[in-house]
Amino acid sequence: MSDALRLVDITEDQLEAVRQIRMAAFGPMGARDRDEWLKFAAKFVADGRYLGVADGDDIVAAARICAFHQWWGGRRVPMAGVAGVVVSPEYRGRGVGSLLMRAVLRRSVENSFPLTALYPATTVIYRHLGYEFGGGRYRFSFPAADLRTLGGKEVELRRAGPDDAQLFLDIVGRLHATRRSSGPLVWPVDEVAAWLAAEDNFAFAADDGFVVYNWSGEDLSVDELIAGSEQTARALWATVGSGSSVATSVHAHISPGDPVHLLAGQEADKKAEVQRWMLRLLDAQAAIAARGFAPGAVLEADLRVEDPDVPENAGDWHLSVADGSGRLTRTQSGGEAVRLGPRGLAGLYAGTPLSVLRTAGLASGGSTAADATIDTAFAGSTPYMLDYF
Ligand SMILES: CC(C)(COP(=O)(O)OP(=O)(O)OC[C@H]1O[C@@H](n2cnc3c(N)ncnc32)[C@H](O)[C@@H]1OP(=O)(O)O)[C@@H](O)C(=O)NCCC(=O)NCCS
Structure with a gap:
């Protein structure tokens, strides 16, 4: 160089x-x-x-x-x-x-x-x-005609615009907290408003949900659809599906755990796409303190972290999880600690089971008998993102 x-x-x-x-x-x-x-x-x-x-x-x-x-x-x-x-x-x-x-x-x-x-x-x-894989950006496809018949006609939907930006953020926030989502980005309110103002986007809202979609060639494409109840989910997807006289398919960036997979009847023969994203912890203590953990999980474990590029993360840590929150504190011991580099730490944070990390050479040490307790604390729905950046 x-x-x-x-x-x-x-x-x-x-x-x-x-x-x-x-x-x-x-x-x-x-x-x-x-x-x-x-x-x-x-x-x-x-x-x-x-x-x-x-x-x-x-x-x-x-x-x-x-x-x-x-x-x-x-x-x-x-x-x-x-x-x-x-x-x-x-x-x-x-x-x-x-x-x-x-x-x-x-x-x-x-x-x-x-x-x-x-x-x-x-x-x-x-x-x-x-960095290590943390999750994916998934695109699933549904026959428009199938979505059209999902029902929900009793739910009142209204056209939404830029003034609904904060309402959208509130609905999304409530839902991600309830579902304990991992991965999606939180957009600033002015960017949400700009998205809702774009004339190519069609946005509709119910009391507990909304959809934003647009044309993608001759098909329709859902940017985001969030529903807090079965009837609203049916109504929003059926509204997109109502374009079935022109559109054959509806493509949607959604979680692999989205309820629509359990509602729609004809997804089985459609191809799904995934773009993987990678994650890295920059401040292990703050990252652990900020995220939610499985509410019932109770965990006390020692970790030894090596991290040459972010030495602040390195050393012996004690990890405690209880009541849905976690805490990382400095410790001296380390003998029985699970050993991780930054990639193993990222994988663990994203909910990758320790047995997988061990087999990939990204975790070692500790006692494999305790792995299940650690896995349970970090477990949750599959991390995903809707947006590419
Ligand atoms: C990807 C990119 C940023 C890497 O920059 P770079 O200066 O060539 O990277 P470095 O020389 O620091 O290489 C770091 C490591 O990455 C590897 N690497 C770099 N480019 C690679 C490629 N295209 N495929 C596989 N490995 C690659 C190098 O071999 C090296 O690994 P090694 O030490 O084990 O051999 C550069 O090639 C680029 O601008 N590519 C086009 C744009 C792009 O793809 N950007 C990334 C967007 S996410």
Whole structure:
């Protein structure tokens, strides 16, 4: 690696250079997209969340940090979403991406994010840095004609718009807390309002649920559908399915545990798609304190964590779980501790059973007899996200 390489905060006048590297990585960008992208990227610059690597005066790599919250066990945890990681082609394969990602980790720690997540185009670089699969973004497909007949006609639905943004967030929040969801992002209210204002999106609300959907070619696509009762679920899905005279299929980004899988009759022969995302703990103590745990679980366990890139996580910890909450405290012992690196810790946090982590070489030590108790505490519904970033 050249000695002239240095880490920088991207400035607004360097964004065009970043855009050129992006196009080499992800493909061309039209003139309209260019202006929108520059405006969008400028917000990250203003917040100190666009990092780069410069060779002399030239920007040769960049990545941005999205300030998200993510549900874990039905509670909101701040999460640094890493996106747009790009290295100029002639600098790839020389450690530039790793140099940049280490700076991204450090900046995210400094900004007090307990977690970070990303959608990997390749897992290798991120695994070296302690990320591991945490969940998926699922897309399921249903025959529109089947959804049309789900009923719920007695439920009153109304057209929703930007003024309903806070109401939507409240309904979603209640539901994720009840279902103890893990994975979905919490969007700021102004972004929800912009989503509801877009004329391509059709949004309808009931007292305890809503749907936002749009056209996807000749099919319909559900951005989000949340229902707090059977009748509302039937009514919302049937409303989307009412497009069946034109649309053959309804595609939906939903949890693999969504109730619609148990309501709709004809999903079996439809293909599902999944994009995996990776997770990493940046502040193990804060991440454990912030998430919800299985309400009935009681756990006392020792963990020994190795984490060269985030040394604050490393060392001997005692993990206590009770009444749906967890606590990590420093301990001296460590003899019988379960041993984890950052990838094992991420996997455990996301509910991956210890036997799976052991078989993948990501956990060792402790007593396998105690694994089930640890698994029970971290268990919950399958982590998922609706959004790509
Ligand atoms: C992916 C990317 C950011 C990696 O940057 P880089 O500077 O080449 O990465 P490094 O040199 O630091 O490599 C780190 C590790 O990742 C591996 N790696 C890098 N690119 C890889 C690829 N395309 N496939 C598999 N492994 C890859 C390297 O081999 C190295 O692992 P090793 O030490 O075990 O050999 C860069 O190739 C790039 O910009 N690609 C196009 C855009 C993209 O895919 N971005 C990622 C979006 S999530």
